[in-house]
Amino acid sequence: MNKERINKYIDMELLRFTTAGSVDDGKSTLIGRLLYDTKSIFEDQYDAIKKASETRGEEYVNLALLTDGLKAEREQGITIDVAYRYFATPKRKFIIADTPGHIQYTRNMVTGASTANLALILVDARKGVIEQTHRHSFIASLLKIPHLIVCVNKMDLVDYNEEVYDNIKADFKKFAAKLDVQDIRFVPISALKGDNVVSMSKNMPWYQGGPTLLYLLENIHIGSDHNLIDCRFPIQYVVRPYSDDFHDYRGYAGRVSGGVFKKGDTVMVLPSGFSSKIKSIDSFDGEVEQAFSPMSVVIRLEDDIDISRGDMLVRENNLPRISQDIDLMICWLNENKLKIGHKYTLRHTTKEVKCIIKEIKYKVDINTLHRIESDKEIGLNDIARIVIRTTQPLFYDAYKINRTTGSLILVDDSTNETVGAGMIDYKN
Amino acid sequence: MYSYNLNHLEELEAESIFILREVAAQFEHPALLFSGGKDSIVMAHLARKAFYPAKIPFPLLHIDTGHNFPETMIYRDNYVEKIGAKLLVGLVQDSIDEGKCVDEKGFNASRNLLQTITLLDSIEKYKIDCALGGGRRDEEKARAKERFFSHRDEFGQWDPKNQRPELWNLFNGKKRMGEHFRVFPLSNWTEMDIWQYIFIENIEIPNIYFTHKRLCIKRDGTILAHSPFLTLKDNEKPEELQIRFRTIGDMSCTGATYSTANTLEEIIMEVAATRVTERGTRFDDKRSETAMEDRKKEGYF
Numbered sequence: 034m035n036k037e038r039i040n041k042y043i044d045m046e047l048l049r050f051t052t053a054g055s056v057d058d059g060k061s062t063l064i065g066r067l068l069y070d071t072k073s074i075f076e077d078q079y080d081a082i083k084k085a086s087e088t089r090g091e092e093y094v095n096l097a098l099l100t101d102g103l104k105a106e107r108e109q110g111i112t113i114d115v116a117y118r119y120f121a122t123p124k125r126k127f128i129i130a131d132t133p134g135h136i137q138y139t140r141n142m143v144t145g146a147s148t149a150n151l152a153l154i155l156v157d158a159r160k161g162v163i164e165q166t167h168r169h170s171f172i173a174s175l176l177k178i179p180h181l182i183v184c185v186n187k188m189d190l191v192d193y194n195e196e197v198y199d200n201i202k203a204d205f206k207k208f209a210a211k212l213d214v215q216d217i218r219f220v221p222i223s224a225l226k227g228d229n230v231v232s233m234s235k236n237m238p239w240y241q242g243g244p245t246l247l248y249l250l251e252n253i254h255i256g257s258d259h260n261l262i263d264c265r266f267p268i269q270y271v272v273r274p275y276s277d278d279f280h281d282y283r284g285y286a287g288r289v290s291g292g293v294f295k296k297g298d299t300v301m302v303l304p305s306g307f308s309s310k311i312k313s314i315d316s317f318d319g320e321v322e323q324a325f326s327p328m329s330v331v332i333r334l335e336d337d338i339d340i341s342r343g344d345m346l347v348r349e350n351n352l353p354r355i356s357q358d359i360d361l362m363i364c365w366l367n368e369n370k371l372k373i374g375h376k377y378t379l380r381h382t383t384k385e386v387k388c389i390i391k392e393i394k395y396k397v398d399i400n401t402l403h404r405i406e407s408d409k410e411i412g413l414n415d416i417a418r419i420v421i422r423t424t425q426p427l428f429y430d431a432y433k434i435n436r437t438t439g440s441l442i443l444v445d446d447s448t449n450e451t452v453g454a455g456m457i458d459y460k461n
Numbered sequence: 462m463y464s465y466n467l468n469h470l471e472e473l474e475a476e477s478i479f480i481l482r483e484v485a486a487q488f489e490h491p492a493l494l495f496s497g498g499k500d501s502i503v504m505a506h507l508a509r510k511a512f513y514p515a516k517i518p519f520p521l522l523h524i525d526t527g528h529n530f531p532e533t534m535i536y537r538d539n540y541v542e543k544i545g546a547k548l549l550v551g552l553v554q555d556s557i558d559e560g561k562c563v564d565e566k567g568f569n570a571s572r573n574l575l576q577t578i579t580l581l582d583s584i585e586k587y588k589i590d591c592a593l594g595g596g597r598r599d600e601e602k603a604r605a606k607e608r609f610f611s612h613r614d615e616f617g618q619w620d621p622k623n624q625r626p627e628l629w630n631l632f633n634g635k636k637r638m639g640e641h642f643r644v645f646p647l648s649n650w651t652e653m654d655i656w657q658y659i660f661i662e663n664i665e666i667p668n669i670y671f672t673h674k675r676l677c678i679k680r681d682g683t684i685l686a687h688s689p690f691l692t693l694k695d696n697e698k699p700e701e702l703q704i705r706f707r708t709i710g711d712m713s714c715t716g717a718t719y720s721t722a723n724t725l726e727e728i729i730m731e732v733a734a735t736r737v738t739e740r741g742t743r744f745d746d747k748r749s750e751t752a753m754e755d756r757k758k759e760g761y762f
Contacts, residue, residue: 043657047469075735114624116605117598119651126469128649140626147628256466270482274515282514288479288630293465317510325465329478329511342486366626380631383486440629449635451625 045121048255051130051149051178053142053169058155059186063224064118064131065096067247070231073120115145124251139399139414140366142169143454146176147440150258151250154183158191158221162204164400170205171399174212175362175416175456177436180253181217184246188237189223195239211402213433216253220246259326260435264292264300265353265428266324266346267382267438272331284315284331285340290382290437291430292348294324294332302338303345303355303428309336326437343384345428353428353438354458359388361441362397362432362459364416367452369445371411371419377452381427381441388443392420418459432456470658474507477646479630480609481511481593484644485518487634488591491644492549494580495521495541497533498709499666500595502540503655504647506664508593509544520547522592524580526572527554528690528711536667551583568680568692571714581617584641591634591642599651609648615639652707656732660725669706670728672721677702683716707732 082098118129130145152173228234272284314321315331395404432439443453676687676699687699704717
């Protein structure tokens with residue numbers, strides 16, 4: 034590799050995707066296959082799983098063992114948490130949030146989906162679209178993952194039959210009409226045999242010319258997944274050097290959550306409502322011309338205004354919603370049930386306030402998407418539409434418009450645990 | 462047309478800077494664990510960027526086993542002076558002298574495990590409520606499930622089954638008195654990302670990462686540096702080899718690799734072509750299949 038090639042490798046896009054699956058639908062094998070066929074597995078890792086497979090008396094090297102992390106999981110043969118995997122091709126670097134797919138692990142699926150821009154849904158070709166497929170797709174849609182790839186797996190066990198694949202595709206499309214996902218792709222694969230995962234399968238001539246899974250992962254357009262329209266800059270930290278060289282320096286550090294900020298732009302500070310101009314956008318490497326999501330920068334303003342963590346810079350003619358009464362879809366993450374009238378600490382962008390639960394509107398059946406208005410007991414892994422009131426106004430957007438300014442978490446003050454994940458103004 | 466896309470390194474950098482600022486905002490006494498190894502160097506570099514033009518608003522903490530490569534110690538002192546940071550040092554020897562632990566015996570003796578005791582002592586001594594570590598999820602399978610913000614109980618222990626869910630970029634650093642957090646800003650970086658970043662940022666690293674001639678011992682498939690901390694077996698003779706180190710830990714347990722890589726480009730080429738994980742050269746991970754998980758539960762890095 035020469036310097037030119039190194040530079041090419043350095044200029045790759047980053048794609049975060051999530052996979053959900055249960056014990057026997059081949060998810061771990063698929064991930065193992067992706068890692069193995071893209072040469073992301075090292076010899077010592079391969080030797081370790083080979084040895085482990087032999088000890089377990091298995092015939093072939095069990096690629097699924099690559100992704101089973103913790104001792105408890107290996108003993109029970111199940112994945113109980115979100116595990117992150119990494120691989121790269123010359124085109125992209127990939128981060129996989131690998132989550133278990135059983136209903137009792139909804140909270141893990143939601144966690145993995147929260148940062149993903151693509152979801153892989155696995156369907157067993159022998160079983161077709163089942164309840165679990167609905168659940169995974171609904172969670173992907175709920176978390177507003179922009180791209181979905183439906184992998185019809187185990188094609189080898191249905192003789193690579195085109196009709197089986199077409200029927201599953203049709204079934205899924207019928208169900209997907211209820212979802213809010215724009216970009217859905219399908220690919221027939223066998224993770225075990227490697228068909229259409231990284232290399233084109235010879236066993237499915239009817240799919241000739243169709244993309245392999247890796248091709249889709251490498252080429253799906255993700256450039257427009259960030260919001261570049263609505264300017265949002267939550268203040269994270271105030272930089273004050275107190276040094277001779279930077280005597281009166283006062284910069285506002287944060288990560289752009291939407292829109293594009295430029296030097297000279299007039300911005301408004303929330304909650305105070307004062308306006309000022311951007312004097313400069315700074316970084317360690319010098320001034321930055323434009324700042325956009327998800328860049329971390331420091332912004333300086335022309336005027337001395339009292340600004341602190343939790344405040345937000347926006348544009349005057351494009352304000353976020355500002356309210357103390359928030360309507361949201363919540364995924365409950367904790368064994369202690371959600372209680373009406375109970376107070377929680379709420380974290381939204383860089384702001385922390387208290388809130389009280391005012392109303393539980395309905396619970397969602399995550400297998401059918403039906404509203405259950407009669408059942409208002411919200412426990413671990415439940416998803417519900419609720420209304421809360423906060424001690425101070427939040428500056429937010431609908432989750433659909435902006436996943437950063439539209440999301441929040443609830444923290445139980447008695448245990449300090451994160452108990453709820455909320456998506457604001459989610460209209461089901 | 463102006464491109465509104467970041468490449469993978471820019472995006473990882475922005476994410477890590479966000480985490481480092483979140484730590485400064487949410488904790489009272491954070492410290493950055495600094496060993497002079499490449500990951501902690503990249504983490505310190507990112508911390509400089511996160512708070513520029515101010516200095517890093519927390520100290521660096523080195524848990525010093527006393528079995529360091531001398532080259533690393535020289536690098537550490539120069540680097541700390543260059544960036545004007547405050548350095549705290551926790552000595553494993555102190556923990557031994559205070560009777561809190563004893564040196565291991567035998568040929569494979571290492572102070573790797575003892576570091577945990579000194580680390581927890583230092584956390585208590587300096588009232589550190591958040592220790593920033595350079596751990597990466599791609600390093601080892603137990604680390605693949607580690608959070609950015611990892612909660613530790615009053616004994617410094619990690620409970621993998623009772624971790625807080627982490628969603629979007631909302632991090633919950635709330636804790637009771639006596640508890641602390643470990644935060645890993647480099648969670649999503651891979652070994653390759655680290656080297657590429659060192660290359661494009663032109664970050665200075667200890668010279669033992671590059672090829673050099675060194676007196677070494679070959680033991681159980683690992684090349685160990687000959688040092689006063691290593692007890693030789695009868696059949697072992699030090700020999701001069703052309704090697705470099707892919708990771709830097711204690712002299713007693715860090716394996717070298719045969720290499721002629723003399724520049725960062727050559728190292729990147731080597732990493733791209735290599736077929737063994739970087740921790741594959743670490744003796745401390747080979748003790749059992751779950752060595753890392755067991756140590757983490759006890760409060761290891």
